[in-house]
Amino acid sequence: MFKIITHNKHKFEEMQKVVPDLEMLSMEYPEIQANSLEEVVDFSLDYLAERIEGNFIIDDSGLFIHSLNNFPGVYSAYVFDTIGNMGILKLMEGIEDRRAIFKTVIGVRLEGQNFKFVGLCHGHIAKEPRGTNGFGYDPIFVPEGDDRTFAEMSTEEKNKVSHRGKAIRKVSSFLHRFGFI
Amino acid sequence: MFKIITHNKHKFEEMQKVVPDLEMLSMEYPEIQANSLEEVVDFSLDYLAERIEGNFIIDDSGLFIHSLNNFPGVYSAYVFDTIGNMGILKLMEGIEDRRAIFKTVIGVRLEGQNFKFVGLCHGHIAKEPRGTNGFGYDPIFVPEGDDRTFAEMSTEEKNKVSHRGKAIRKVSSFLHRFGFI
Numbered sequence: 001m002f003k004i005i006t007h008n009k010h011k012f013e014e015m016q017k018v019v020p021d022l023e024m025l026s027m028e029y030p031e032i033q034a035n036s037l038e039e040v041v042d043f044s045l046d047y048l049a050e051r052i053e054g055n056f057i058i059d060d061s062g063l064f065i066h067s068l069n070n071f072p073g074v075y076s077a078y079v080f081d082t083i084g085n086m087g088i089l090k091l092m093e094g095i096e097d098r099r100a101i102f103k104t105v106i107g108v109r110l111e112g113q114n115f116k117f118v119g120l121c122h123g124h125i126a127k128e129p130r131g132t133n134g135f136g137y138d139p140i141f142v143p144e145g146d147d148r149t150f151a152e153m154s155t156e157e158k159n160k161v162s163h164r165g166k167a168i169r170k171v172s173s174f175l176h177r178f179g180f181i
Numbered sequence: 182m183f184k185i186i187t188h189n190k191h192k193f194e195e196m197q198k199v200v201p202d203l204e205m206l207s208m209e210y211p212e213i214q215a216n217s218l219e220e221v222v223d224f225s226l227d228y229l230a231e232r233i234e235g236n237f238i239i240d241d242s243g244l245f246i247h248s249l250n251n252f253p254g255v256y257s258a259y260v261f262d263t264i265g266n267m268g269i270l271k272l273m274e275g276i277e278d279r280r281a282i283f284k285t286v287i288g289v290r291l292e293g294q295n296f297k298f299v300g301l302c303h304g305h306i307a308k309e310p311r312g313t314n315g316f317g318y319d320p321i322f323v324p325e326g327d328d329r330t331f332a333e334m335s336t337e338e339k340n341k342v343s344h345r346g347k348a349i350r351k352v353s354s355f356l357h358r359f360g361f362i
Contacts, residue, residue, distance in 0.1 A: 030211075030213040030214075030215075030224060031213060031214045032211040032212060032213055032214065033211075033212040033213065033214055033221075033256070033259065034211075040214075043211060068263055068264055068268070069262070069263040069264070070263060071260070071263035071264050071268075072263075073259075073263070074259070075214070075256045075259055075260075078214065078254075078255075078256060079252070079256075081250070082249055082250040082251060082252035082253075082254070083249055083250070083252050083272060087249070087252075087272055090271060090272055090274070091264060091268055091271055091272065093271070
């Protein structure tokens with residue numbers, strides 16, 4: 001039996017496909033300012049472990065742009081809410097190297113221990129926003145091996161190659177392998 | 182007797198001028214991701230209070246740019262380390278409204294209670310970096326009532342009008358008033 005700590009019903013349903021016995025718990029928890037998503041997730045797992053009974057799951061994601069020293073990185077949500085995709089495109093004007101990595105870290109608290117599962121998606125920043133699916137930076141991120149942005153793909157197409165899809169599949173195979181689901 | 186929790190010797194010396202019986206404690210502590218410096222400081226005060234004996238002082242500062250929805254705000258240090266002043270100037274290209282606020286929140290843990298002291302400095306973002314004094318965003322911030330950036334002022338001139346100078350004077354007068362120093 002697992003709880004997923006999120007306000008996002010979409011994330012709950014996505015995780016429920018691989019962790020059938022899942023309950024959604026909508027509560028606030030602090031995320032620290034850190035240099036890596038792994039540190040953020042570890043701190044939040046420890047914080048929540050003092051407040052929640054049993055096993056639970058959280059996650060955090062970020063977009064890391066090479067030529068911007070990995071900006072917006074750990075603070076992707078905040079940066080999106082302030083300067084948005086147009087701000088990112090403005091910062092990228094005249095910059096040749098448009099490589100970027102989308103990263104998800106899923107944290108699992110299982111029988112008193114922290115486990116982290118990382119999903120990466122390499123790609124590049126488009127010249128202008130394209131597409132209307134997805135959310136956040138999806139309209140400006142083109143995954144490797146495709147010409148379309150995430151926002152131009154269906155959910156199924158995106159999940160096959162996305163950072164989040166990969167991390168979820170890692171969680172699923174770990175929990176199966178050790179007999180937790 | 183107070184401790185100031187910082188790695189920055191300059192901040193220690195600055196605070197020591199108004200809080201004579203001060204000790205510097207160089208340790209790491211978590212800052213949460215939040216919408217305001219006040220929330221960040223409150224969380225850190227509570228976190229440290231479980232780990233440190235006696236009274237102590239911390240602080241956090243940020244630059245809030247109106248036309249960028251208060252970006253870089255609470256994440257000013259991280260944004261400076263990634264996209265820097267040139268990134269901010271690029272984001273401001275073609276934008277008429279260059280108003281910005283520099284803000285410091287000093288958190289004081291005193292006999293088991295949190296007190297916060299806020300200093301604000303209104304101003305605007307310069308068109309290009311000027312000056313070599315100070316640090317961080319100083320070369321691109323022009324305080325109201327002056328034509329020079331913070332980086333073109335002496336430390337004494339800057340402290341008279343700066344967010345940090347104002348917050349420190351508030352701490353000083355509070356501690357005097359209630360007989361703690």
